[in-house]
Amino acid sequence: MANANGKVAIVTGGSRGIGAAIAERLGIDGFTVVINYAGGAAEAETLAEKISQAGGRAITVQADVSNASAVASMFNTVESAFGGVDVLVNNAGVMQLAAITEAEDSVFDSQIAINLKGTFNTLREATRRLRNDGRIVNLSSSQTGLLHPTYGIYAATKAAIEAMTQVLSKELRGRNITVNAVAPGPTATKLFLHGKSKDVIDHLAKLAPLERLGEPVDVAAAVAFLTGPDGGWINGQVLRANGGII
Numbered sequence: 001m002a003n004a005n006g007k008v009a010i011v012t013g014g015s016r017g018i019g020a021a022i023a024e025r026l027g028i029d030g031f032t033v034v035i036n037y038a039g040g041a042a043e044a045e046t047l048a049e050k051i052s053q054a055g056g057r058a059i060t061v062q063a064d065v066s067n068a069s070a071v072a073s074m075f076n077t078v079e080s081a082f083g084g085v086d087v088l089v090n091n092a093g094v095m096q097l098a099a100i101t102e103a104e105d106s107v108f109d110s111q112i113a114i115n116l117k118g119t120f121n122t123l124r125e126a127t128r129r130l131r132n133d134g135r136i137v138n139l140s141s142s143q144t145g146l147l148h149p150t151y152g153i154y155a156a157t158k159a160a161i162e163a164m165t166q167v168l169s170k171e172l173r174g175r176n177i178t179v180n181a182v183a184p185g186p187t188a189t190k191l192f193l194h195g196k197s198k199d200v201i202d203h204l205a206k207l208a209p210l211e212r213l214g215e216p217v218d219v220a221a222a223v224a225f226l227t228g229p230d231g232g233w234i235n236g237q238v239l240r241a242n243g244g245i246i
């Protein structure tokens with residue numbers, strides 16, 4: 001609990017998977033954690049309880065990140081509860097795989113709305129609200145480098161997030177706020193495992209020289225580095241946390 005001295009961190013999409021691991025880790029690191037979720041209220045509440053029982057402090061806030069006014073309300077709620085915000089982790093995301101020739105408009109629109117517009121919504125709000133000396137971490141994906149077939153729309157949203165990461169790190173000059181991205185490789189969560197056969201999962205797990213899938217805690221450790229004292233000189237960078245897959 002030594003690092004953060006009660007600084008306040010919002011983790012979007014914190015109800016499960018990588019976001020839940022990040023929220024739990026930031027709670028251990030001493031942040032007051034805001035677990036954002038869209039639909040998974042019960043999972044978010046269970047996680048908040050777990051963080052509290054471990055000696056940390058956490059609340060849950062429902063907000064669909066694709067909705068700008070819901071995002072503004074979430075920041076209002078957090079400021080009312082804790083007096084300010086220091087860290088934003090943009091983790092909420094969806095992945096719908098489709099070859100470009102077959103992709104329905106809805107597949108394009110929902111990934112743009114949640115991954116890209118959602119990240120924009122929270123970034124814009126954070127630029128107006130984050131206290132000086134803050135940290136922002138955006139979740140990208142190693143698919144921006146792997147560029148596997150069927151990942152085109154998803155990878156495009158993440159490439160855009162990497163671009164905004166680097167631009168925003170410059171726009172926040174003078175406030176001592178760092179903006180970085182963490183780009184996981186295949187990680188054992190619902191988002192990755194859903195709809196894949198065991199053979200496909202085994203194949204993807206073996207692609208990295210470390211020959212396993214990432215676990216949510218592996219990614220949470222990379223985020224914790226960037227939000228913690230040792231990450232303070234890292235700014236405008238993309239950290240691929242992927243076992244060496246690319």
Ligand SMILES: NC(=O)c1ccc[n+]([C@@H]2O[C@H](COP(=O)([O-])OP(=O)(O)OC[C@H]3O[C@@H](n4cnc5c(N)ncnc54)[C@H](OP(=O)(O)O)[C@@H]3O)[C@@H](O)[C@H]2O)c1
Nearest residue numbers: 013015016017018037038039040065092093187189191192
């Ligand atoms: N798993 C991987 O292999 C992998 C690899 C590279 C990058 N990533 C990135 O890592 C991040 C987390 O992925 P994950 O694997 O942990 O996914 P996941 O297990 O599917 O969890 C996604 C989280 O995002 C939330 N969410 C979805 N839509 C939302 C919305 N509109 N507003 C607010 N929250 C929303 C979900 O909450 P509700 O259940 O409440 O909707 C859930 O907590 C994503 O940005 C993903 O692109 C994952």
